[in-house]
Amino acid sequence: MELKRNIYNNLLCWKQRDSGKVLELKGARQTGKTFILDKFARENYKIYIYINMAQLSGEQFLVCMEQASAWNPGEPRIERKLYEAFRLFDSRFEDNKDTIIVIDEIQESAKVYSKIREFSREFVCHFVVASSYLGKALEKGYFISAGDTENLTLNTLSFEEFVKAFGKRELYNDVDLLGSSNPLQYDELKEYYKIYCEIGGYPDVVNCYLETQNTQECKKILKQIIRTFIEESTRCLGGIQEMILLEQIFPAIAQLSVREKKEQDDLITELSRIIYNGKSNRTIRKSINAVIDWLYRADIIGYCGKANECDPVNVYLHNRFYFLDVGVCRYFLDVAGADLPTLRGVISNGTYKEGEIDFLIKRWENDNSYGVGVKDGISETETVRQLLKDEKVEAVYLLKGDTYGGIAGRKIKRE
Numbered sequence: 001m002e003l004k005r006n007i008y009n010n011l012l013c014w015k016q017r018d019s020g021k022v023l024e025l026k027g028a029r030q031t032g033k034t035f036i037l038d039k040f041a042r043e044n045y046k047i048y049i050y051i052n053m054a055q056l057s058g059e060q061f062l063v064c065m066e067q068a069s070a071w072n073p074g075e076p077r078i079e080r081k082l083y084e085a086f087r088l089f090d091s092r093f094e095d096n097k098d099t100i101i102v103i104d105e106i107q108e109s110a111k112v113y114s115k116i117r118e119f120s121r122e123f124v125c126h127f128v129v130a131s132s133y134l135g136k137a138l139e140k141g142y143f144i145s146a147g148d149t150e151n152l153t154l155n156t157l158s159f160e161e162f163v164k165a166f167g168k169r170e171l172y173n174d175v176d177l178l179g180s181s182n183p184l185q186y187d188e189l190k191e192y193y194k195i196y197c198e199i200g201g202y203p204d205v206v207n208c209y210l211e212t213q214n215t216q217e218c219k220k221i222l223k224q225i226i227r228t229f230i231e232e233s234t235r236c237l238g239g240i241q242e243m244i245l246l247e248q249i250f251p252a253i254a255q256l257s258v259r260e261k262k263e264q265d266d267l268i269t270e271l272s273r274i275i276y277n278g279k280s281n282r283t284i285r286k287s288i289n290a291v292i293d294w295l296y297r298a299d300i301i302g303y304c305g306k307a308n309e310c311d312p313v314n315v316y317l318h319n320r321f322y323f324l325d326v327g328v329c330r331y332f333l334d335v336a337g338a339d340l341p342t343l344r345g346v347i348s349n350g351t352y353k354e355g356e357i358d359f360l361i362k363r364w365e366n367d368n369s370y371g372v373g374v375k376d377g378i379s380e381t382e383t384v385r386q387l388l389k390d391e392k393v394e395a396v397y398l399l400k401g402d403t404y405g406g407i408a409g410r411k412i413k414r415e
Contacts (some may be wrong), residue, residue: 002039003165003203005015005032008109014150015126018097018099022127024122027154028299028324029132029232030225032203036154037102037157046098046125049090053112054105064088064108070091082118093323099125107131109174133298151297156325157201163192165206179405186404200327214386224329228248233294245291253301253321254332267318268292292321310392312362312369357383360393 016022027033041048052062068084071077078084086101093099106113106129120126129149157165168189175181175189186256199205199218202225208218234243252274256267256405268288273279294303302360306319323329359372372391375383387393 003032003157003206004159004161005036005154006034007152007159008040010152011036012044014152017127019150020120021148021150022079022116022129023152023385024149025128025130026151026155027132029229030198030202031156031299032153033130033132033154034104035203037130038291041102041128043102045100047092047100049086049093049099050104051089051102052104055109058105058109058112061085061089062111064310065111080122082115082122090185095124095125096311097124098379100128101125102130104130105131117148149317153298155201157206159193159196159202162196162201162206163189165210166192168192168232171401177405178401178407181404183404197326198330200325200326200330202325205327207328216261219331222331226328226331229298229300233298233336236293237290242287242290242294245275245287246294249288249291249295250328250332250336253323254329254335257320257322257329267321293323300328307360310360310369310371311356312360313340357387357396370394370397371398373397374399 005365011023025037038050041050051057061092064085065082068081068088069078074176083095089149101119103112104214114377116127116129119129142271146152158173163169171185171189175185179274195209195215198215199209200222202222203216204225205221208221209215212218227336228315230246233246237243237246249271252271255268255274269280272284276284292301296303300323301321302324303318304320304322305317308314308316362368363370363371368394371384373385373396383397384398388396
């Protein structure tokens with residue numbers, strides 16, 4: 001089944017801007033990058049040339065580049081060697097705005113990746129390069145082109161995209177988050193949200209649920225996605241210790257995310273103590289740093305900071321990790337033995353007078369700050385009341401699990 005992705009509109013906007021820059025599409029493996037690019041290219045261009053640097057077409061294009069660059073002393077120098085390489089690869093090639101060239105898994109070739117500047121500056125046709133493991137491009141031999149690319153990231157399905165897959169777009173768009181809709185609508189939407197929190201948004205996993213309605217079958221596919229990522233990543237890590245760590249780091253991140261310890265050491269030290277039973281030294285920290293950096297650049301995890309005293313300019317960066325896919329998060333939280341209330345809210349992003357609020361949002365256009373509380377239950381915390389009393393935030397949004405929404409002064413409850 002074809003899943004509608006919001007990023008398609010971003011691709012159309014890039015085409016219409018015609019900035020002359022190469023579009024670099026990144027995102028975790030199996031988020032649907034190849035599918036969405038194939039759909040976009042076929043529907044919007046007359047000539048579509050696809051090259052995958054991890055497959056035979058990539059090898060063939062490298063041969064074309066080599067042949068187009070062949071030169072013997074005394075012979076005239078070849079002009080526009082890349083132009084000739086694309087013509088050799090596909091005789092349909094024309095350098096005009098009706099042509100798009102998509103180079104997938106570009107991180108597999110430093111030689112091709114280093115040509116991005118030339119793609120941008122020497123061609124009229126449009127280029128898209130895609131990568132699941134862009135961190136590999138930081139290796140020696142890769143030329144990182146600054147100013148010649150536009151960047152988009154395709155994550156797993158958001159909840160909005162998830163409900164659209166079930167034909168519930170109208171329900172999602174129309175339900176009133178402040179409580180005036182029919183309670184049955186809230187209940188129906190909540191059931192989809194429960195499923196989303198359990199299986200996440202990887203396209204193959206979502207399609208599995210659409211076909212089987214079985215979350216256990218979905219978890220089998222999710223487990224295989226994780227396994228494949230680990231196996232592919234070991235090729236790119238520097239040593240045996242990093243390879244072993246890759247297996248151990250996922251449940252360790254989950255364990256760290258459920259800890260309620262307010263004053264903790266840096267994340268790398270905490271992880272090393274979890275994995276190595278309290279031990280932490282320079283060598284261990286270096287290896288963990290390498291693996292964490294890889295997971296971050298592979299779009300598996302992200303970082304969040306903590307705003308001290310709810311001051312948006314006084315932020316302790318990289319305070320916690322989080323998984324970018326809620327299904328992966330749920331999978332490893334289950335492995336870590338977290339209970340249901342813990343699964344519903346594991347991140348705290350702001351502190352105030354010995355208390356915590358889950359998220360702090362700063363709107364720079366009006367200089368207002370807003371607190372967001374995500375808790376199981378309906379009671380407000382003392383921190384919420386204190387924030388409002390001291391006017392540290394304009395309003396607090398209470399995202400509750402068992403209310404249909406409502407508003408009372410500066411406290412806004414939402415389903």
